[in-house]
Amino acid sequence: xxxxxxxxxxxxxxxxxxxxxMGLYIGANVWGWKILQGNLSSSLLFETVPLSDPxxxxxxxxxxxxxxxxxxxxxxxxxxxxxxxxxRMFCSWVCPVNMIxxxxxxxxxxxxxxxxxxxxxxxxxxxxxVIGISLVISFAFGITAFxxxxxxxxxxxxxxxxLGFGWAAMLVLFxxxxxxxxxxxxxHICPLGGFYSLVGRFSFIxxxxxxxxxxxxxxxxxxxxxxxxxxxxGKHSEPVLSGECTNCGRCVExxxxxxxxxxxxxxxxxxx
Amino acid sequence: xxxxxxxxxxxMSKKQGEQNSARRTFLLNTARxxxxxxxxxxxxxxxxxxxxxxxxxxxxxxxxxxxxxxKTCIKCGLCVEHCPFDTLELAKPGDNKPLGTPYFIPREVPxxxxxxxxxxxxxxxxxxxxxxxxxxxxxxxxxxxxxxxxVVDVENCIAFWGIQCDACxxxxxxxxxxxxxxxxxxxxxxxxxxxxxxxxxxxCTGCGLCERACVTEKAAIFVLPKEVAQGKVGxxxxxxxDAEDEKRLENAFGEETKTELSERSPxxxxxxxGGLLDE
Numbered sequence: 001x002x003x004x005x006x007x008x009x010x011x012x013x014x015x016x017x018x019x020x021x022m023g024l025y026i027g028a029n030v031w032g033w034k035i036l037q038g039n040l041s042s043s044l045l046f047e048t049v050p051l052s053d054p055x056x057x058x059x060x061x062x063x064x065x066x067x068x069x070x071x072x073x074x075x076x077x078x079x080x081x082x083x084x085x086x087x088r089m090f091c092s093w094v095c096p097v098n099m100i101x102x103x104x105x106x107x108x109x110x111x112x113x114x115x116x117x118x119x120x121x122x123x124x125x126x127x128x129x130v131i132g133i134s135l136v137i138s139f140a141f142g143i144t145a146f147x148x149x150x151x152x153x154x155x156x157x158x159x160x161x162x163l164g165f166g167w168a169a170m171l172v173l174f175x176x177x178x179x180x181x182x183x184x185x186x187x188h189i190c191p192l193g194g195f196y197s198l199v200g201r202f203s204f205i206x207x208x209x210x211x212x213x214x215x216x217x218x219x220x221x222x223x224x225x226x227x228x229x230x231x232x233x234g235k236h237s238e239p240v241l242s243g244e245c246t247n248c249g250r251c252v253e254x255x256x257x258x259x260x261x262x263x264x265x266x267x268x269x270x271x272x
Numbered sequence: 273x274x275x276x277x278x279x280x281x282x283x284m285s286k287k288q289g290e291q292n293s294a295r296r297t298f299l300l301n302t303a304r305x306x307x308x309x310x311x312x313x314x315x316x317x318x319x320x321x322x323x324x325x326x327x328x329x330x331x332x333x334x335x336x337x338x339x340x341x342x343k344t345c346i347k348c349g350l351c352v353e354h355c356p357f358d359t360l361e362l363a364k365p366g367d368n369k370p371l372g373t374p375y376f377i378p379r380e381v382p383x384x385x386x387x388x389x390x391x392x393x394x395x396x397x398x399x400x401x402x403x404x405x406x407x408x409x410x411x412x413x414x415x416x417x418x419x420x421x422x423v424v425d426v427e428n429c430i431a432f433w434g435i436q437c438d439a440c441x442x443x444x445x446x447x448x449x450x451x452x453x454x455x456x457x458x459x460x461x462x463x464x465x466x467x468x469x470x471x472x473x474x475x476c477t478g479c480g481l482c483e484r485a486c487v488t489e490k491a492a493i494f495v496l497p498k499e500v501a502q503g504k505v506g507x508x509x510x511x512x513x514d515a516e517d518e519k520r521l522e523n524a525f526g527e528e529t530k531t532e533l534s535e536r537s538p539x540x541x542x543x544x545x546g547g548l549l550d551e
Contacts (some may be wrong), residue, residue, distance in 0.1 A: 011389060028353055029349070029352070029353050032353075037350060037353055038348040038349060038350045038353070038396075039347075039348055039349055041346045041348045041372075042346045042350070042396045043347035043348065043350075044350060044394070044396075050396055052346065052348075052396060053346070054371065056346055057346075060343060060344060060346070060410075063343035065340065065343040065344040065397070066307065066340075067345070067397075068396065068397050068398040070396040070397070071346060071397045074396060089385070124400055127310050129305065129308075130312075132309075132390060133309055133312060133313045133316065133395070136313065137313060137316060137320060138343075139319045140317065141320060141321055141324075142339065142342070142343050143320060143324050143342050143343050144343060145317070145345075146320075147346070147347060147371075147372065148320050148323060148370065148371050149316065149319065149320065149371075153347065153371075153372060154365055154371070154372075157347065157349065157362060157372055158364065160349065161349050161352060161362045161363050161364075161365065162361070162362070163363070164364025164366040164367060165364065165365035165366030165367045166364065166365050167367070169365065190486070191282070208394070213345045260316050263551075
């Protein structure tokens with residue numbers, strides 16, 4: 001039991017958070033619960049607090065839409081939460097696609113695909129290009145470009161309001177991540193992940209590495225979906241500062257040597 | 273990008289001079305990035321342009337004009353959740369409608385025109401705007417809604433055959449305003465009357481209760497978006513007998529063209545063969 005706690009506590013917690021958020025949204029549509037209504041594009045918390053996807057609002061702005069106060073406040077709430085506190089937590093704690101791509105990644109490890117395809121033929125900076133293109137298309141065509149193709153919305157909206165052919169989007173993401181590119185969607189292409197990478201780079205909650213305890217087993221890098229952020233492992237004691245870290249906590253729990261842990265950024269800086 | 277390329281380039285660079293090769297790699301990678309971005313952008317924009325081209329959707333009450341609606345709706349589904357009749361749906365992948373946006377199909381579930389219009393005030397982006405469904409006092413008034421306009425197919429409407437049916441007329445929530453019955457003599461029998469339904473665009477909200485009620489196999493009265501259903505006269509024709517209609521001209525502007533009067537005598541002009549003869 002304690003082994004499960006040691007090795008999977010954040011994973012289990014994340015799944016609970018992801019699934020219960022999903023449950024609240026579905027409950028709102030099916031049984032009229034008033035806790036969290038809407039979906040990840042825009043929601044209403046307890047019928048009062050607006051929450052909106054800041055990247056969707058940015059596209060609306062680029063498309064030339066008149067932005068209502070409600071949606072601006074909602075975007076500001078979300079933006080402040082992730083920018084100050086959570087970093088890129090959306091990706092690993094909220095987004096439903098995370099469960100699909102995590103499964104693909106798990107199978108990749110178990111089936112040994114990672115040992116065969118050691119090098120990934122694509123740059124992780126692709127997502128920032130996708131953000132740029134999405135804004136250009138939004139501006140040129142006067143529509144929110146990513147919102148009309150986003151598999152995240154297709155999956156999430158689909159589970160709440162009816163899936164349609166959304167299952168195809170889920171399958172494509174799964175197969176793409178399993179066979180074509182390791183961490184392909186979440187780690188390379190998804191502009192929403194890229195957006196939160198940019199937003200979350202100054203947030204307080206960080207994984208910190210203690211080099212003195214590290215035995216260089218590299219289990220953390222094997223399990224990390226954005227392993228470039230762990231470049232300091234075994235070299236220096238410092239926090240993971242890259243915004244691309246999703247704060248999923250997998251590295252913390254797989255570490256046998258207590259060399260990684262969550263902490264508040266500035267507090268640990270004082271310790272030095 | 274490909275690390276293999278980088279490495280082979282590095283080996284070559286020792287022979288060719290490092291600066292030259294680094295610059296080449298950089299240029300090539302930039303060009304490749306731009307090429308990929310252009311390709312992706314092209315496919316993406318073509319797709320998005322295509323899926324948003326649909327014009328035959330009925331939007332919830334208070335929806336702003338379609339082009340603005342597509343850029344403003346954030347696809348959260350709050351309107352759908354607040355509709356007590358499950359009228360509204362969000363377009364799913366495979367529906368061939370702008371993905372995630374709300375619409376309704378009146379033959380399945382029409383809009384029942386709630387007086388408190390719960391779907392509109394919850395919209396976080398004002399893609400559904402309260403002003404468009406409010407009266408002059410600023411109170412919500414569902415009769416101001418313009419979701420669409422009911423159109424009668426007079427060839428398939430049995431009332432136009434002379435069979436008595438006033439299903440749409442009775443179903444209309446704005447009885448005798450949006451649909452009226454026009455009486456005329458049935459010359460075929462010589463002793464019966466036609467009771468023909470006529471829709472009035474100034475009152476019809478496009479709720480679709482008539483379409484739902486229509487007794488024919490496929491509804492002979494159906495709701496279309498207003499832009500699709502209506503023609504437009506333009507400023508060239510005015511009802512001169514109608515003072516209201518003349519007001520349309522107040523903001524009209526035309527181009528005034530002036531042709532200079534010719535100085536020449538009419539005879540000269542008639543005899544002028546210039547340009548008509550080969551010379």
